[in-house]
Every structure is written in structure tokens, then in C-alpha cells.
Amino acid sequence: MICWTRCWPAMSRRLVAALPGLVVLALILAGLEVAVNAGWIRRALMPPPSAIGLVLWDLLESGEFAAPLLATMKLVFSGFVIGSAIGIAGGVAMGWFPAAYRLLEPLVELVRPIPKAALVPPLMLFLGIGETMKITSVSLAVLFPVLVNTLQGVRGVDRMMLDAARTHGWGTRHTLWHLVLPAALPFILAGMRISLGLALVLAVLAEMLSGQGGLGFLILDMQRSFLIRQMYAWLVILAVLGLALNTLFLLAERRALHWQPANRP
Amino acid sequence: MRAASRPSSGFLLILGLLLLWEISARSGWVDSPNWPPLSTVLAALGHDTWSGELPVLIGGTLWRMAAGLAFGGVAGVATGLLFATLPIASRLLGPTVELIRPIPIPAVIPPLVLFLGLDNTMKVTVVALTVFFPVLTNTVQGVRAVEADALAMGRTFGIGALRRAWNIVLPASLPYILAGFRVALALALVVTVVAEMIAGEQGVGHYLVMMQFAGRAPEMYATVLVLAVLGYALNRGFLAMERRTIHWYFALGRQSD
Numbered sequence: 001m002i003c004w005t006r007c008w009p010a011m012s013r014r015l016v017a018a019l020p021g022l023v024v025l026a027l028i029l030a031g032l033e034v035a036v037n038a039g040w041i042r043r044a045l046m047p048p049p050s051a052i053g054l055v056l057w058d059l060l061e062s063g064e065f066a067a068p069l070l071a072t073m074k075l076v077f078s079g080f081v082i083g084s085a086i087g088i089a090g091g092v093a094m095g096w097f098p099a100a101y102r103l104l105e106p107l108v109e110l111v112r113p114i115p116k117a118a119l120v121p122p123l124m125l126f127l128g129i130g131e132t133m134k135i136t137s138v139s140l141a142v143l144f145p146v147l148v149n150t151l152q153g154v155r156g157v158d159r160m161m162l163d164a165a166r167t168h169g170w171g172t173r174h175t176l177w178h179l180v181l182p183a184a185l186p187f188i189l190a191g192m193r194i195s196l197g198l199a200l201v202l203a204v205l206a207e208m209l210s211g212q213g214g215l216g217f218l219i220l221d222m223q224r225s226f227l228i229r230q231m232y233a234w235l236v237i238l239a240v241l242g243l244a245l246n247t248l249f250l251l252a253e254r255r256a257l258h259w260q261p262a263n264r265p
Numbered sequence: 266m267r268a269a270s271r272p273s274s275g276f277l278l279i280l281g282l283l284l285l286w287e288i289s290a291r292s293g294w295v296d297s298p299n300w301p302p303l304s305t306v307l308a309a310l311g312h313d314t315w316s317g318e319l320p321v322l323i324g325g326t327l328w329r330m331a332a333g334l335a336f337g338g339v340a341g342v343a344t345g346l347l348f349a350t351l352p353i354a355s356r357l358l359g360p361t362v363e364l365i366r367p368i369p370i371p372a373v374i375p376p377l378v379l380f381l382g383l384d385n386t387m388k389v390t391v392v393a394l395t396v397f398f399p400v401l402t403n404t405v406q407g408v409r410a411v412e413a414d415a416l417a418m419g420r421t422f423g424i425g426a427l428r429r430a431w432n433i434v435l436p437a438s439l440p441y442i443l444a445g446f447r448v449a450l451a452l453a454l455v456v457t458v459v460a461e462m463i464a465g466e467q468g469v470g471h472y473l474v475m476m477q478f479a480g481r482a483p484e485m486y487a488t489v490l491v492l493a494v495l496g497y498a499l500n501r502g503f504l505a506m507e508r509r510t511i512h513w514y515f516a517l518g519r520q521s522d
Contacts, residue, residue, distance in 0.1 A: 021360030028361065045379045099274070106275035107282075113496030115455040117462065118470075118489050121477035125299040125485075200369040205459055208371060209474070216372060220463070223375035235372055242367030 047229045056233040065237055072203055072214040072241065075131070079138025080199045084192055087143045091150025091188075092176060108147065116141040116202060120209055129210035134203065141202040142195040149191025153184025186260065189253045196249055200242055215241070301483045310487035319472075319491065326468040327495075329385060330457040333392020334449065341397045341449075342442060345404025346430060355405075366398050370456055374463050383465035388457060395456045396449040400442065407441025408434055440514045443507050450503055454496055 029049045035041050036048040059065040093100040094108075120137050127133035157180050165175045181188075207216030215238045222231035283303055289295045290302035313319040348355035374391055381387035411434050419429045461470025469488060476485040508515060 017356070018360055020356050021358065024357045025361050025364070103274045103278055106279055110279060110493070113451075113500060114489060114493040115451075115458055115496055117455050117459045118473060118492045120462075121473050121485060122299075122482075122489060124477060125482065197367070197369075200367075201371060201455075201459075204369045204371045205462075208463055216369075219372050219375050223378065228379065231375060235368070235376065238372050239364070239368045242369055243364065246367045 044226075044228065047232065052229050052232045052236070055229045056236055059233055059237070068213070068215050068218055068234075069237060069241065072207065072216065072238070075134050075138060075203045075207075075214060076199050076245070079135045079203065080142050080192075080196060082135065083139035083142025083195065083199070084146050086139070087146030087191070087195075088150050088188060090143075091147045092154055092180065092184075094147075095151045095154025095184075096172075096176065096180065108144070112144045112148070116144075116198070117205055120202075120206055124210065129212060131213075134206040134210065134213075137206045138199050138202045141198040142192075145194045145198065146188065146191040149187045149194075150184060153187025154180055156187070157183045186257055189256065193249055193253065196245060197242075200245065204238070298480060299482050301486070305483045306486040306490070309481075309483035310490060313484060313487060319469075319488075322467075322469050322472050323491065323495070326457055326461065326470070329388045329460075329468065330392055330453045332385075332389045333457065334396050334446075334453050336389065337393030337396030337453075338400050338446060338449065340393065341400025341445070342404050344397075345401045345442075346408060346434070348401070349405045349408035350430065350434075362398075362401070370395050371459050371463060374460055378464050384467070387464065388460045388467070391460045392453050392456050395452050396446075399448045399452070400445040403441045403445025403448075404438065407438025407445075410441065411437040440511050443511060447500070447503050447507070450499055451496065454492075454499060458492065 032041075032046070033048045033050055036043060036046055090104065090108075094104055095101070116137065119140060120133075123133045123136055127136060161179060161183070162175070165179050170179070203214070204216035204219075207214040208220045211217060211221075215234055218234045219231055219238065222228070222234060287303045290300050290305075310319075348359070370391065373394060374387070377387050377390055381390060415433055415437060416429065419433050424432070457468070458470035458473070461468035462474050465471065469492060473485060473488045473492075476482075476488065
């Protein structure tokens, strides 16, 4: 799957290129440590990074980090999958069938500008504060960017290719599956990449507002309990999750679009 | 989306859904205090608007959003120009920026509350942080897309580095920067509301959560409606502004989506 022998030179080159930046990052952390210990920054607000590191290590070693992390991951994942599936299906339908476009376009344009965060309180009234409400909030945030991008991608499919497909006697389903979807994939994935960030935002917000479960709730709860080191430790875990999701998605995107000129080695 | 071919079946669908909302709530199909009829929601909206309560809240929210947009935007453009023109700067600071970027913004609010309290300063900072990243990315992209010939010509005419940046690089990368601002604008409204929801007692976000706690569903839906209109109007307004500012870009046949 991964070409260690062939990619190693490229990877080591990237590592060397990133080195100065990592040194700066280490310097910033060291500077913070010094500033806190010298009393320039109040300990109650910003504990020294080493102290946060110790708490973080405790969380990792005891396995305490796993349950909240998994809860947030599950929430982001289910909301992302559901929202993307509906978005892609809706986008393809609206892009391919003019009747569907005429029927749904005004509704989409009406609901799309609502800041999805504002929908969390109404959803809490209807669905309670459990998983259903959280997953619905995340899916709603994911849905629209994916839908709009899919629509754009489907409408942008090369006419020549569509004509060629018709000449070869492809049916609608075959054309959609083997021509339109692959051709629209770069757009769809771009929409999904935007949505991934939004999914994480909505997941954290829903956890904070519902007051239960996951990393978002813990960060807010630790702050309100004045367990500041714990708060920063959980924040680091959340940041790593965000970074990991982003990186994984970029890798998956590059694999899925390996046929695009920009991704060829 | 083209406005010219406004379809009718879609409007009928919306009309039907709104009618269904009204009837289902009035006739008792959905008998719940959480499901007030549309007319009651509109009445609540009218009442809160006339009483002056909602306009004041919206004004505060918009003000915080605009301040965050201004600070974050200026910082983003400045950092972007720096990163794109001085590769060493992006080498040194790039990894730090990339590590901070994927942190979901609501999670940054609790630590910021410790440092900056619950009021305007904290909220404006949160919005500025949100705005910073898309503007930065787009500025870097925009500066990289400036034609080398234009820069070379500037150099030939003996224009200094600062004036080149101001008179050649900035206008040429403006379409990209504005695209970044448009993304940032939508995010800024969301994040302002989120910050108001989580901390403090200001603005539309706090009002929304209060109405939910108080079980005053009509006021809550009215607030969501207001936010929807606000989001739509801001996007439309920005698009119009964009068309005026970089009309030459559109005249060259390039399109915004």
C-alpha cells in the first residue's frame, strides 16, 4: 500500500523541509514554559506546557482519553457519512434531472444560509440532548456544502463525454455511475473537505450545548470546574483529532483522484 | 445559481411546506408546545422587532462579527503577503499555523474565556481567529497566481518592493482574497452566534439559547428566521460588493460561483 522504498527520499526531503518550522514550534513552547515559570503569564490561566504534557500523559496512559475521543469520533463520522450521502444523492438528482432542480433549488437556497449552529437549540427541543440530536446537527452542517459542490460537478461534466456515452448506448444509471459520478468526484471531494471541518465544529458545539458526552463537553466542563491543565490536555487531544482527520482525508482524496494530472507523481 | 430561470414548482413546494407547518400546528396533528404555527412565529418576530429587543441584539452581533472580520482579515492578508513573498517566513511559521488551523473553533472558546473574559474582546478574538485562516490561505494562493511578467515589468520600471506589493501584487490577488473573505463571512456569522451561545449574555446567540431554555418556541424560531435572512443578505451583499470591486476580473471572463 505504501511504497517505503520509493517514497522514502521524498518523505525525508519533506521532513527536512518541515524541520525549521518544527524548531520554531518547539521554541514557542519553550518560551511559554519560561514565561509561565517566570510569572509573566498567570499560572491559573496558562499552566506551563510541561505540566499540561504530564496531565496529557496520565490521560493517555490510563486509557481515560479513549471513551470521550471515541464518542466524538463516532459522532463526527456518522454525521459526516449521513450528510455526505444525502448531499451527493441530492446533488446528483438536482444536477441530472431538471425537474428535481426546479423543485428543490428554492428550498435549498432558503435553508442553506441558516447558520447551522442556530439549528442546534430547536433540534434539542425536538430530539432531546442525545445522540440523535447531535448526529442530525452534524449531518445538516455537512449536507449543504456537499450538495452544492456535487451539483456544480455534475453540471460541469463534459458534454462531449455525455454524447459519447449516449452514442455507445449507455443507460441513465450506467452513465451516472460510470461517467457523471467519477467526473464530478473532484468537486464532491472538495465539498466534503469543507464539510469535514464543519462537522467537527458542529460536533463540539452540540456536545457543549447538550452538556454531555465527548471532547467538546469535557473542555467546557473542565474550564467551568477550573481544572485548567485538564482543559488544555483535552484541547490537545481534540486538536490532534482535527489534524488527523484532515490529513487522512487529504490522503484519501489524493488516492481517489490519482488520475488527475495534479496528483500524478 | 441563475436567478433568471426561477422555477415555479420549487416555490409551490416551499409554499406547501409552510402551509403544512401552519395547518399541522393549528389542527393539532402535531400537538406540542415546541411546534407553534408559522403565524405565531411571525407574530413573535413582529413583536420582538417592534419592541426593539431583536434589532438591538442583532446590532450587537453584527458589530462583533464585523470587528472580528476586520481584525482577522487584516491579519490574514498581512500574514499571507508575508508568507508568499518571504518563503523563509512560511517555512518557519507554516507548521505552527497548520497545527492551529484544524482545532474546531468552539473548543478555543473556553481557554479564551479565561484570558479575555466573557464579553466583546473574547468574542471578537474568536471571530478574528476563524476569519484568519481562510483569508491567509487564499491570500497566499492569490499572490502565487500573480503573473511573473507583471512583476518583472514593475521591476524593469524601477518600482520598489513595497510599491510593487501595493500596486501590482495586491490588486492582482484581490479576487482570491475576496473569495477567502466570502468564505470567512459565512463562518464569521456562525462563530459569532456560537460564541454568544456558549459564553456570556450578549447577542442573538444567547437570546436563542435563552428562548430554548425558557421553552418559548415562537421566539426561538423567529430568531432562527432572522439569522437565515441575515446569512442570505450578507452573502448577497458581499457578492454585489465583489462584482463592483473586481469588475475587471469578471470582465476578463472569469466567474465566481
